Amino acid sequence: MDLAGLIVDDKERGVFRYHRSAMTSQEILDIERERIFDKSWLYLCHETELENRGDYLRRTVNGRPLFAVRGADGQLRVFLNSCLHRGALICRQDQGSAEVFQCFYHAWTYNNRGELIGTPDEAGYPESFNREEMSLKQPPRVESYRGLVFVNYDPNAMSLYDFLGNAREYIDAMMDQSELGMRIIPGSNKYDIGANWKLLIENSVDGYHGLPTHQTFFDYVRALWPEAPKGSVGYGRALGNGHTVTEYQAAAGKPIAVWTPQFPLEARPEVEKVHTRLVERFGEEYAARMAYCQRNLFIYPNLILNDVAAPTVRYWEPIAPDCMRVSAWGLAPKEESEVLLKTRLSSFLGFLGPGGLATPDDSEALESCQAGFAVKEVEWSDISRGMHRSPKSIDEIQMRGFWRQWHAHLMGQTECDVTDGTEHELYKAWLDESTRPQTSVAQ
Ligand code: FES
Numbered sequence: 001m002d003l004a005g006l007i008v009d010d011k012e013r014g015v016f017r018y019h020r021s022a023m024t025s026q027e028i029l030d031i032e033r034e035r036i037f038d039k040s041w042l043y044l045c046h047e048t049e050l051e052n053r054g055d056y057l058r059r060t061v062n063g064r065p066l067f068a069v070r071g072a073d074g075q076l077r078v079f080l081n082s083c084l085h086r087g088a089l090i091c092r093q094d095q096g097s098a099e100v101f102q103c104f105y106h107a108w109t110y111n112n113r114g115e116l117i118g119t120p121d122e123a124g125y126p127e128s129f130n131r132e133e134m135s136l137k138q139p140p141r142v143e144s145y146r147g148l149v150f151v152n153y154d155p156n157a158m159s160l161y162d163f164l165g166n167a168r169e170y171i172d173a174m175m176d177q178s179e180l181g182m183r184i185i186p187g188s189n190k191y192d193i194g195a196n197w198k199l200l201i202e203n204s205v206d207g208y209h210g211l212p213t214h215q216t217f218f219d220y221v222r223a224l225w226p227e228a229p230k231g232s233v234g235y236g237r238a239l240g241n242g243h244t245v246t247e248y249q250a251a252a253g254k255p256i257a258v259w260t261p262q263f264p265l266e267a268r269p270e271v272e273k274v275h276t277r278l279v280e281r282f283g284e285e286y287a288a289r290m291a292y293c294q295r296n297l298f299i300y301p302n303l304i305l306n307d308v309a310a311p312t313v314r315y316w317e318p319i320a321p322d323c324m325r326v327s328a329w330g331l332a333p334k335e336e337s338e339v340l341l342k343t344r345l346s347s348f349l350g351f352l353g354p355g356g357l358a359t360p361d362d363s364e365a366l367e368s369c370q371a372g373f374a375v376k377e378v379e380w381s382d383i384s385r386g387m388h389r390s391p392k393s394i395d396e397i398q399m400r401g402f403w404r405q406w407h408a409h410l411m412g413q414t415e416c417d418v419t420d421g422t423e424h425e426l427y428k429a430w431l432d433e434s435t436r437p438q439t440s441v442a443q
């Protein structure tokens, strides 16, 4: 297979394309699993999902069943979910609380620190039988940042902190919204999309499809709020290590600090209180950035943190070249009042939920692209938009930033220049509050 030829990246002519076999080939998916997923930091969970001793949850990360549990000693550990005896899954529920995990097959029993504490017929094993060696195995690396827990199957990987690099600024802008810390709201969205996993990356940082694809949502917003900003004004940025972001003027309300007529009237005093407190804590400038801007932050290779109508965590796993499995959760400040939490949840579900006003449109668009890839006569997809200018949030630098890192990894390289080679002037201007557009709060 000609891996080098999968990408055309011509900075002189401003042309960027990828070969559509990248979206349909099982062989490429196998290489991606080995060279990307087995070597990158992969999102597992948020620490607030495991607050109490004994709390556990199970997930699948790059095809491996895992479970995380807070042990009796208060420490959060992650285990590979496979019995040391003959392989059965030890943790068989998505979440719960347990002091011990007993394998249902032959009843080997482990405590919530992963130690083997019992086997039936102990006398069936000699003195030399080493129980310690039979403790549950852990992935080589587990690290967290601002409560987000990641695993890495590569023992030699760089630290999570370094890997996140420039993306930390945007994670902070999301996590700083709370005084006591953000928490995952219990309950999740889970659904499959019949499309290649990389199509959701493109879609998640694509500021260009909003108006045509989500017309229903924007009609709804305008019906309630005729002065809503038209179009998104902002920038796109390739952050390095495959991460990318768009940050732009908010086109809808945000429960942390912008009330608009989409929200119930009773939530308004609460929203204003939160805004005042935000300014007290961070000053006008940073508070304005948190409140009046939205951001879509993609963490390579399969996590998106959407700080839009309400912050969400969404990650997905490839199941086949033409299928991915998506999971999503809402984030909220621990201290949030009931009325604001209700507003946040309806905002999250109304836009990003699987039955909301946006996600079904996006799933349809992605499945439509996948169906179109059956046309073998059209070999290339184009991602050139904005290559000749300082990238706007409606350009495609966000996708090129991913694709360049993807290509380097496929080719067995670790580092690459993910930018277009141009300065991010719009980003720099954005940091200067005086030049940044403001969303006027509706009266
Ligand atoms: S496979 Fe778990 S006890 Fe046998």
Ligand SMILES: [Fe+2]
Pocket: 203, 209, 210, 213, 214, 358, 362
């Ligand atoms: Fe969308």
